[in-house]
Amino acid sequence: MATRKSKALNIEYPSAETVQIIQQSLLSWYQNDHRDLPWRKNTDPYSIWVSEIMLQQTRVDTVIPYYERFMKQFPTIFDLAQATDEQVVKAWEGLGYYSRARNLHAAAKEVVGKYGGRVPDDLITISSLKGVGPYTAGAILSIAYNKKVPAVDGNVMRVFSRLFALTDDIASISTRKKMEKIAEHLIPDDAPGDFNQALMELGAMICTPTSPQCLFCPVQSVCNAYHQGIQEELPRKKKAKPPQEVPVVVAWITCDEYCVVEKRENHGLLRGMWSLPTWEEITEEDAVESLQNICAEKQLSIKDIRIVGKLEHIFSHRHWKITIVAIHLEKKQDQLLSRWKWINIDELEQIALPNVYRKALDLLF
Numbered sequence: 097m098a099t100r101k102s103k104a105l106n107i108e109y110p111s112a113e114t115v116q117i118i119q120q121s122l123l124s125w126y127q128n129d130h131r132d133l134p135w136r137k138n139t140d141p142y143s144i145w146v147s148e149i150m151l152q153q154t155r156v157d158t159v160i161p162y163y164e165r166f167m168k169q170f171p172t173i174f175d176l177a178q179a180t181d182e183q184v185v186k187a188w189e190g191l192g193y194y195s196r197a198r199n200l201h202a203a204a205k206e207v208v209g210k211y212g213g214r215v216p217d218d219l220i221t222i223s224s225l226k227g228v229g230p231y232t233a234g235a236i237l238s239i240a241y242n243k244k245v246p247a248v249d250g251n252v253m254r255v256f257s258r259l260f261a262l263t264d265d266i267a268s269i270s271t272r273k274k275m276e277k278i279a280e281h282l283i284p285d286d287a288p289g290d291f292n293q294a295l296m297e298l299g300a301m302i303c304t305p306t307s308p309q310c311l312f313c314p315v316q317s318v319c320n321a322y323h324q325g326i327q328e329e330l331p332r333k334k335k336a337k338p339p340q341e342v343p344v345v346v347a348w349i350t351c352d353e354y355c356v357v358e359k360r361e362n363h364g365l366l367r368g369m370w371s372l373p374t375w376e377e378i379t380e381e382d383a384v385e386s387l388q389n390i391c392a393e394k395q396l397s398i399k400d401i402r403i404v405g406k407l408e409h410i411f412s413h414r415h416w417k418i419t420i421v422a423i424h425l426e427k428k429q430d431q432l433l434s435r436w437k438w439i440n441i442d443e444l445e446q447i448a449l450p451n452v453y454r455k456a457l458d459l460l461f
């Protein structure tokens with residue numbers, strides 16, 4: 097493959113002939129073979145935005161029903177901007193990474209307040225919105241507004257690593273910048289949106305993390321990794337630290353048909369969300385005694401206390417090893433911690449509870 101080298105950026109750009117082969121092969125493959133996904137039915141910037149935020153760290157199959165429900169509940173950016181935080185988080189319940197929902201909501205309000213509800217079509221303005229990083233900005237601008245802006249996600253990084261046999265660590269920022277420059281060089285003037293989607297689709301369907309389907313790949317003829325037989329060795333990525341293991345106690349505090357829920361702090365993990373009362377750094381051995389002490393401090397009289405189950409939940413940086421303790425109180429006393437409140441057990445369905453607590457409730461019931 098003939099190349100042109102940019103010394104300053106240490107990038108070897110593919111030749112004009114290779115670029116043309118990649119563009120034509122990918123576009124014609126995408127036009128014939130792309131998946132029929134709900135967010136591909138139109139090029140409305142708001143719906144593309146919602147789908148791209150949901151797709152971060154989440155599989156397409158998981159996202160589809162959430163996306164359809166979300167768009168039914170908030171069909172326009174105005175509907176989303178007018179919704180309460182609680183409604184938005186509830187609609188997101190189960191998808192995890194709730195800061196995505198909060199940022200999207202805040203950004204929708206900004207777009208309605210500042211730009212009359214029109215999603216900005218320039219890179220600087222759109223990138224200033226909460227939760228809109230370079231990939232999301234590129235996806236919206238190229239797909240909705242046909243702008244020649246790269247949208248480089250993990251799929252695209254993998255494809256480029258193999259296509260150009262790049263051994264750079266794909267977890268590093270400089271590699272991402274390098275890939276964005278290569279993408280800029282490849283995007284055709286007349287079909288930026290389709291081309292970006294074709295690259296993502298290739299990474300999702302053919303050039304998959306394990307066992308890439310090279311025999312069916314539209315760009316096999318110009319793929320360096322395939323010709324060198326090293327496609328399974330790429331991309332290179334420095335191993336991330338495993339999530340930190342933390343012992344956690346979750347309490348299921350009840351009295352008659354009522355249970356206690358806790359509003360989490362406005363910072364840190366699952367910030368601002370409803371949960372069951374939770375303490376980090378308490379081990380299973382200390383669980384019962386620690387909770388007895390907490391109840392004694394609050395003058396809550398315990399009728400019964402015992403460990404009823406264990407479960408594990410992994411967030412991006414934390415691995416909770418959870419002991420669930422059931423506490424039955426003598427009376428539905430009101431002197432609770434400030435972030436606690438009594439609700440009827442039937443009402444649990446109506447509040448947005450993170451997955452980890454849904455798992456705990458499944459175990460309890």
Ligand code: SF4
Nearest residue numbers: 258303310313319327
């Ligand atoms: S030929 Fe194989 S390794 Fe190369 S881009 Fe296609 S699927 Fe990926």
